[in-house]
Amino acid sequence: MSAKDYVEKDYYKVLGVPKDATAAEIKKTYRKLAREFHPDANKGDAKAEERFKDISEAYDVLSDEKRRKEYDEARSLFAGGGFRPGGAGAAGGFDFGDLFNGGSPGGGGIGDVFGGLFNRGGRQAAQPRRGADVETEVTLNFEEAVDGATVPLRMTSQAACRACAGTGAKAGTTPRVCPTCVGAGTVSRGQGAFALSEPCRDCKGRGMIVDDPCTVCHGSGRASSARTMQVRIPAGVQDGQRIRLKGKGAQGERGGQPGDLYVSVHVDPHPVFGRKGDNLTVTVPVSFPEAALGGTIEVPTLNGPAVKLKLPPGSANGLTMRARGKGATRKDGTRGDLLVTVEVTVPKHVTGEALTALEQYREATASDDPRAALFKAAEGA
Incomplete structure (x- = not known):
């Protein structure tokens, strides 16, 4: 990329992040945009493909701490507005080509300085990319x-393309080293201790030229x-x-x-069990006599034998008991608990001896009003 591109392109705007965005914010935004404009999700959409390339280019620079610093330094030199793209005849303007070339074919302009900023050392081999x-x-x-x-x-x-093993050349042929950049992928121009380094136009920065492309x-x-x-x-x-x-x-x-x-x-979801953190949950129906008199009930477990729990006398609807070690597996290999909630069931139809027994029970407990405390509290309020 030329120094001119570094100055003119606003990578922060491309990603839609502020200039003081953290590395984590830049990464999060890039991932979101990359999923939205990825070519696999927008097949045949040239605009989406171009947008994806711009996003990737911006992330390549801003995700690298060193490259981001150099990019910010380069743009800060022009923050005052003293230089503007335009022809030499424009009022108060400068030709960007003259600015970076020193106004003469021999160079010596600011571009020479930027060469040191962007690539320090001139020609370099193409770097590995994650x-x-x-x-x-x-x-x-x-x-x-x-x-x-x-x-x-x-x-x-x-x-890497399987057909050409990533070379880009048709089977049976091999790419050749670019004679312009001698395989470096970049070319330098300028003089003295500074040089402006740009991607090689002949090989487009790859360092190799493919004469017979892979189909x-x-x-x-x-x-x-x-x-x-x-x-x-x-x-x-x-x-x-x-x-x-x-x-x-x-x-x-x-x-x-x-x-x-x-x-x-x-x-x-499971038809029987639920989940609460590392604990599993299950609701177990019990009969009225079991809830009133207490007893031992069997409870199913997930992928294991049933466990027996002791139901205390006078258990109310909604009571929760705990079967230890019968829950979900934790990271350390231990297991949570199984939380068992009691649900007292009421029969829809009562006949025969059961009906007689319930009638007798009602008569025997007629003096016990379960709503007395409710009304007392209401009157006190």
Whole structure:
């Protein structure tokens, strides 16, 4: 990229972040925009593809602390408004070409200084580039979320073209070293201790020239790659949780590290059990005699044998008991508890001896008004 581009392009505006944005804010905004304008999500949309390139270019500069500092320094030199693009005949204006070339074919202008700012040292080989982060989703059933599971994930990302092994050249041919930049991908011009370094126009910064392009990637060396990988989802994962798998994203370029894979987890509900943090929940119906007299009740557990709990006499509807160690698996391998809520059931139809017994019970407890305390409290209010 030329120094002129550094001065004219506002990468903060491209990403829509303030100039004092933190690295985390820049990364978060980039991910959101990258998902929105990614070519895979906007096939055939040239504008979206161009927007994606601008976003990626801006992120490449602003995500690197050193490059961001140099970019800010370069733009600050023109913050006062003393220089403006335009022809030499414009009122009060300067020709940007003259400004950077020193007004003469021999150079010696500000561009020479910027060469030191942008590339310090002149010609350099193309640098490794980290692969892009990839985001995907997975849906687990309730048991898989509690105990953990290994699931297959199919992902599509940019990787080295398989047809040409990333060279960009058609099978049976090989690219040649660019004679202009001698494989560096950049060219320098200027004089003295400073030089302006720009991407080589002949090889477009790749350092190699492809005479017979690959028919699959059309000479770019990159192509969409679909792959299926087995991913282990840890036990105890919760609905809506986002898991990061380091190094499982898109492949890097020129030996760069791969990106990361982010998996958003969705959990299907269970017909019997619920979840409250590391604890599981279940509602167990009990009869009126069991609630009144107490006793031992059996309670189902998730993927395990039933447990027996002692129900105390006079148990009210909504009472919660605890079966320890029967909940969800924690990160340290221990398990939470099973929270058992009592639901007293009332029969819809009562006949025979049961009806007679209930009538007798009602007569025996007629003097006990369960609503007496309610009315007393209401009158006191």
